[in-house]
């Protein structure tokens with residue numbers, strides 16, 4: 001596993017769903033994640049980008065075993081955790097945590113900040129008595145920039161940014177090694193976003209945390225990530241080290257996606273704007289044959305309808321899945 005903390009190999013997560021118009025009809029298969037591979041080393045951030053519905057959250061939730069994967073393998077610290085029973089997986093519930101997009105719904109409104117942050121300490125038996133637990137809660141609250149007098153208050157008494165700090169403290173309480181950050185700043189004002197990103201970076205440096213950082217915001221992902229993966233319709237279509245990816249986009253979808261971002265440089269912006277994404281994302285219930293992007297790709301040829309290109313190294317670990325890109 002090349003010393004990776006997290007290794008994801010050919011991960012598949014399919015959901016059986018029923019058409020709302022025919023509850024008694026046959027179940028159909030929705031391929032939310034359809035063969036995704038990547039790895040994350042300790043102290044590193046892997047940014048995951050792609051349009052809404054491409055499967056980013058499902059990747060994160062499947063790694064954390066909130067879903068049982070349909071196929072593929074997940075390794076953590078060199079151990080295959082894909083098929084562990086809930087009991088066997090329990091220790092990993094401590095080391096693998098999640099920070100959610102919406103700090104308004106992810107915190108229980110009936111619990112105080114102290115109860116929210118203290119819960120993982122008790123569940124994972126990280127403290128031996130109430131005094132120790134209270135002391136640790138005070139430490140965590142201070143680490144995320146909140147005050148002692150916040151401990152007895154309820155989530156509704158806080159701003160969005162403060163709630164996200166509570167969410168981060170809860171995630172850090174169990175001393176994790178890996179955190180899925182699912183759009184952690186998307187719901188926040190721009191000025192607050194930077195504070196939360198700085199906090200996440202600070203904790204990464206302090207504790208050597210690995211992050212899977214999911215976001216729509218390509219500039220935030222560029223800022224925080226060491227490596228970036230681009231998803232389209234349940235597939236990973238390109239991944240590379242951050243500067244390589246943003247400086248040398250190879251996949252037609254990545255180029256289109258990035259061209260939708262307003263660039264600071266007007267000349268670059270003009271060049272990029274020539275590539276526009278046309279048409280809607282196809283349904284993951286009925287994806288196109290061959291390459292998933294072919295219905296919107298200007299470079300598509302006959303082979304693209306026949307075979308889904310596999311991810312291949314185009315040089316120095318820059319992985320691309322496109323019939324038109326070769327090493």
Ligand SMILES: Nc1ncnc2c1ncn2[C@@H]1O[C@H](COP(=O)(O)OP(=O)(O)OP(=O)(O)O)[C@@H](O)[C@H]1O
Nearest residue numbers: 015017030032051052053054055056057058059284
């Ligand atoms: N529990 C579920 N049951 C059935 N379908 C699901 C479930 N969770 C997600 N899906 C479907 O799987 C696909 C991927 O969803 P997912 O939430 O992972 O996308 P996403 O990339 O995180 O999107 P967004 O950017 O909007 O958050 C979507 O078509 C979604 O409707």
Ligand code: SF4
Nearest residue numbers: 291294297304322323
């Ligand atoms: S494989 Fe074909 S359809 Fe897919 S991105 Fe490449 S050129 Fe476009």
Ligand SMILES: [Mg+2]
Nearest residue numbers: 056057058182
């Ligand atoms: Mg999502």
